[in-house]
Amino acid sequence: QVQIVESGGGLVQPGESLRLSCAASGSIFSIRAMGWYRQAPGKQRELVAGISSVGSTNYADSAKGRFTISRDNAKNTVYLQMNSLKPEDTGVYYCYVDSLVARSWGQGTQVTVSS
Numbered sequence: 534q535v536q537i538v539e540s541g542g543g544l545v546q547p548g549e550s551l552r553l554s555c556a557a558s559g560s561i562f563s564i565r566a567m568g569w570y571r572q573a574p575g576k577q578r579e580l581v582a583g584i585s586s587v588g589s590t591n592y593a594d595s596a597k598g599r600f601t602i603s604r605d606n607a608k609n610t611v612y613l614q615m616n617s618l619k620p621e622d623t624g625v626y627y628c629y630v631d632s633l634v635a636r637s638w639g640q641g642t643q644v645t646v647s648s
Contacts, residue, residue: 535559535637539628542642545618549646553613555628555639563632567604567611572641573624581626582613595621618646 541553557564568583582592582602590602599618604611611628623646628639 535564535630535632537628537630537637537639539626539639539642541613542626542644544645544647546648547619547646549618550614550616551618551644553615553626553628553642553644555611555613555630557609557611557630557637560632563634564609564630565633566631568602568629569611569613570627570629571622571624571644572627573621576624578627584611615644618644620646622646 535557536559537555537557539555541551543551545551565586566583569581570578571581572578580593581596582600584590584602584604599616601614624644625641626644627641630637
């Protein structure tokens with residue numbers, strides 16, 4: 534089983550940046566892909582970005598060019614650098630970690646972009 538701790542959310546103004554972190558522990562020998570989903574108020578959860586165990590990345594169209602996902606395998610941590618934030622980026626950001634047998638989720642961290 535994998536335990537996940539997220540951090541880095543907060544309230545920022547449009548155009549500012551945030552960096553989210555997600556640290557995994559537990560059955561860490563089996564970690565494969567990691568990434569982030571976002572759930573905005575009244576909307577379904579959607580993929581923001583993902584990264585494979587060898588560093589291949591994929592992004593939602595809304596995140597391309599502004600967000601960068603990275604991971605530190607030695608620390609079992611995935612990061613999401615978010616630049617040029619917009620009000621529509623507001624939501625709860627959930628980290629996920631894929632192991633050989635299941636996907637584990639973090640508790641979520643709130644990101645609010647507002648002037």
